[in-house]
Amino acid sequence: MIPIEYFLTLGAILFGLGLFGVLSRRSAILILMAVELMLAGVSINFIAFASYLDTDAFSGLIFALFVITVAAAEVGLALGIVLRLFRERRTSNVDEASDMRW
Amino acid sequence: MLKRIPLPAQFDRIIIGGGITVGAIGVPLGIVLVTLVAFGVISAPEMVFFVAAIIVILGALGCVLLPNIVHAALSLTATLIGVAALYLLLMSEFLALVQVLVYGGGVVLLLLFGLMMTNAQDDPVVTDGSQKPFAFLLVSLLIGTFITLLLSGDWGNPTAHVVPFELFGERLFREFALPIIIVAVLLDVAITGALVNVHTASNDLPEESE
Amino acid sequence: MPDISVTIGMQQAWLLPAMPVVAFLIISFFRKLLPREGDFLAIIGMLGILLVTLFIIVDFQGFFHDGEFHPGEANVYAFDWVRISADNFLFLIEFSTYIDAISIVMLIAISIVGLMVAIYSTGYMQGEDRYGWYFAVLSLFVAAMLLLVTSGSLVWMYLAWEGVGLASYLLIGHYWERQSAAEAAKKAFITTRVGDVGLLIGIILLWKATGSFDIQTIIAAATSGQIGETYLTVAMLALFAGAVGKSAQFPLHVWLPDAMEGPTPASALIHAATMVVAGVYLIARFSPVYEVVLVARDVILYTGLLTAFLAASMGLVASDIKRVLAFSTISQLGFMFVALGVGAVGAAMFHVLTHAFFKALLFLGSGSVIHATGRQEVEYLGGLRHKQPITAATFIIGSLALAGIPIFAGFWSKDEILHAVSSYASPFVYIVLAGTALLTAIYTTRLVLLTFFGDPRDRSAFDHAHESPSSMTLPLLLLGLLATVSGFFVFDAVGNLFGFSGGIGYLVYLHHPHSFHIDWAFASVATVSSLTGVIIGWVYWHGGAERAIKARTWSPDLHALLVNRYYLDELYQGIINRVVLGLAGIVAWFDKKIVNETGVDGGAQFIGYFGYRLKFLQTGKIPNYALGIAAGILVLSVMVLARA
């Protein structure tokens, strides 16, 4: 059988890679994708815990289901805002959306 | 007939290039893994896990590193499908299904549309922020710390169990009725948000700069 | 004893702050509707205060028996303001009043000077903008001041402490059209707030140790050794920090000279007679505790000594009448702290009382001069005794009292302080203090000579000058009387005559009541030093301005040092500019440079990979902000990893 540590490690790596994407990308949409990666890491955690450690109540599965739903909603919401930004400034580059600073 | 579908011309390149990449990396890895299984070093489920994990990690790397946005988005699809495979390994067919439907079918498509609408060039190459090297260093440390912290715990030796489908549904809709309502409202908010922002852009603004 | 004391007495001490609060509310809301913008309400309030004070004094006498006061019953519990009873503690802030001899001295000073100032202001502020508002704030100030000296609870005292600060801020900035007034108001507010932080910390420390805000409970706990010595010392020093700010002691004295931007009568009340002695009051109130923590007492002694000397030397060269008086106030407050530092609470409170009268008199007199001539630099005055005889006469009386010439009030109280110092502290302290008294006499003489004697140096101002209206001269005369005679209360016989059983000695020498015996040796030393000062001043400045200018040429460096007040203001401004704003700048710079540019540009440069792209870089904010979050995650998780 596969040890649970495998899944946890994979989850951590996915979370980290997602964070890396957020830090290094400049396109708003790519940042959104990176956030999705982070959330995928989280879902793996939840489901691994539910299947391995909480087999009676499996709350983690339900949690993961909601995480997926919320993530999808977030993408829709954020895309709307990105589109608006694009219409206003002809760019989806977050570095150029920095009128407000210090 | 294919030419009538308004797909960017790069799609064929993606399919060919992606195929070659997968073939070049996947076949040797597959051979190694099958050999390991054959000699009993790892079990068959572990082999499946490793295949899926490699797809997931490669896809994630592609998603955060590839300079072409469309490639990155498709790479994300690979990751998400790999994650769905992991869910199957975790005995959760339902969530695997949801993952493929919502992500593979919905979210990625949405993201692709977003890409098309905001950056409608044929070859949308992006440059990354200059804090990339710094971020790389930071995130490597971060992943290292996370894994150390996770593996220092004594997780015991648990095994995965299947959750019966109807039990799942029953628990979801009985005990978690309220979260479902909240999520419904949440989706409603998200749609409202998307609508008002797109609407603002087309109506409320003065003329565009160009 | 009149029967009425049954109905109004110490139990009704809450009336004291209540009356001016009512006056404040009515004037500030309805001043446009009232005749004379409601100034009479302020005066009525002050009269009421004086009356109640008299009743309280009469009532207080009732606690005098067996040759001692037994004022325990004077602590009047009124109501629970905040009552929080939780599982493991009771948090209770009461509203209570506490009257003892120390409060009564303060009450006398506040009520008399307050009334005089209010009457005087009707003449002085005549026809100015915001006339009514001035009287409203004056009432607010008096209310807060009375609350301060009657409160039995530290919390209410702190509230009042901040309240007088606020009123002072408003009055200093009364002519806010003038940039200097606005700046002075801000300076006073912020400088005293520095001390207030100390006071607040002290209150919290004391509350933490005793679980109570009631002053008498705290004193009882502290003197019975319930609190560790180091802890208590820190707490009492924190309280003293509050006193240093409010009473303009070194190193927080810088605000008081600038505070002279306010209307002169307000300066007389707030920055001479009452608010600035709040610090003295605070230390006197806690004097039993300072008996226990001798280290703190030494700090008080030397702070007071240093302040007294420095301020007197600065007073020698200041050219603005009001600033000379301000330096003299700082210096005299230093005298009071010296007295407190040697444990002579009675001498300190006696000096508070006499100082209130003669310093208020001097301020009001200088106000009369300014009112008449429109000038306040002594270089442009002179010869005014011909034009303003009453002002000149009363001003001279006040000056004699300040200089410590016998029979005037200041002589007795200063003599008391010197006497106390000689028996408790080292000869060094005594010599410095006596020297300061000499300096006091010199600068006082200088001020009088340059203002009222010699030839007028600004003809047009002199020609327009005239004696002030009776609303202004009447208070001057009354205060002149008090500045002359109030010292006699130190004698038992005089005290008895006016209803102070046992003389003021009994009244203010709470813990060690004693009768006043004049020590002729000391008295003559003090007299000689004062007279010497007057003579030096006379010889030097008599005859006009050339001599005054010579003072500058005698030692230009010293003169510049004194005129610039030892460059302390510049030092503070520098500290504020460099340290506080600099710190803010560093953080802002950190945001800009480290997070934005080093995190983005510099980090890239450092690694040398994206360096060539620097010129294309904008300040990319979102990834940057995310970097903050990520770095936070990393730091925190490494921290827990290290701990685990």
Add this chain to the structure above:
Amino acid sequence: MTDIFGQTLNLNYGLLLPEIVLLLSSMLVIGVDAFKRQLKVSGNVPVGLALSGLLVALALSILQVNVDEDFARLVQIDSFTSFFRILFIAITLVIIVGSHEYIEKSVSHVGEFYGLLLLATVGAMLMASARELLTAYLAIELLSFSLYIAVSLARSDQRSGEASLKYVLLGGVASASLLYGLSMIYGVTGATQYHEISAVLSAGDTGLTTPLLLGLVLIIVGLGFKASAVPFHMWTPDAYEGAPIPVTAFLSATSKAATIALLLRWFGGPLLPIASDWQFILSGLAVATMVVGNLVALQQVNIKRLLAYSSIGQMGYMLMAIVAVGSGYASDATSAVLVHLAGYIITNLLVFISVTHFFNQTGQEEINSFKGLAQSNPYLALMITAGLFSLAGMPLLVGFFTKFILFQAVVSAGHLGLVTIAVVASTVSLYYYLMVIRQMYLYEPEDGTEQWKLSLTGYLTTLTLFVSLVVFGLWGTPLYAAADAAASMF
């Protein structure tokens, strides 16, 4: 009804009536506004609907003050919940009444705006009442989502979209962190119910200390973002500046208060057994937050950014008090936090609504545009002055009373060092508040001294807030009594 384990479930929807009413009225507002022309209703109908919904919900919440019951083991309706329900509804009411002119003038999509404010209120209420992690998480997202959009609704202001983008992207990162943390808590304890988590954690060593600590860190990061704790605060000034002013007020009041409510529920409840593990993290954050917030505020020129940094500093004080919650004084420290929160909100709303009216008149939001306000509108200048003085903690105003209670609670929990820093920081804060006051009182107005007046609702709200500012400043016992009752279950 029973769950799958045969335990009974209380599905009494009556408990959720305030939330349901708000939900329905928000739908109604959005619907009516969308079909305004077809229904031939006047422009005032949406705001009227929103207000009546709020009033009904307020009445229902007051009726439920003494209830102590759970709904399906997901939310707990108790005195703590009631305190926050009433607080949140009142905030939304005040904001809508106080700034409806601004909303109609400077906000695009008015109907959606009101609807979103109501939904955000529901999210905040659920955050305070949740007793289960999933519900709490969804409540957080409901509040955040509504605010992401509300921030973007300033009419023809490019900053609005930018602010919203920053908020939504960084918010996504923060909620991913939060979720990762929650997954760790869930993995270690195997439970999502607060009381079960508490039981597992207080039972002692699980052998999983390090994953638990990782979870703790990530939870603190996620909530620290919502609470604008340094270094997760960077979105705050930008979002505040770009948002319509009522949304800024909402961000600084409801959003912060809801986060504090959640922090109290979590750190005073399930995570209390491991207090020693999170106290030092929170102390560090609290210190950084107080120091950075108050120092950077000194450099600001925009009033909204100034208030943003000031609210960051204020959150530092509250984080400090949450540290005290872990020191065995949970009940006292909690009531102190609640008192301070209430006082802070009253004050902050007064300032924000005054600034809203100032903006309505002048269209300016730079600090130096307040020049001479004491002459052109002395009433408003007084209101702003009172509010800023109260924020600085000047005596006789509510800010002093609540800060005093807060500081003494932290001191009695044994964190004197933290309080010293807080006192110094709050002294620094006086300096930048005085910068604004100085502009109003010490300078001549730039464009003449033409007097102007507020609208009736403007006078009504500011005066109400001002009176409570003074009354609670002089006599805070009722405020404390309410907070103490709300904190009684800790």
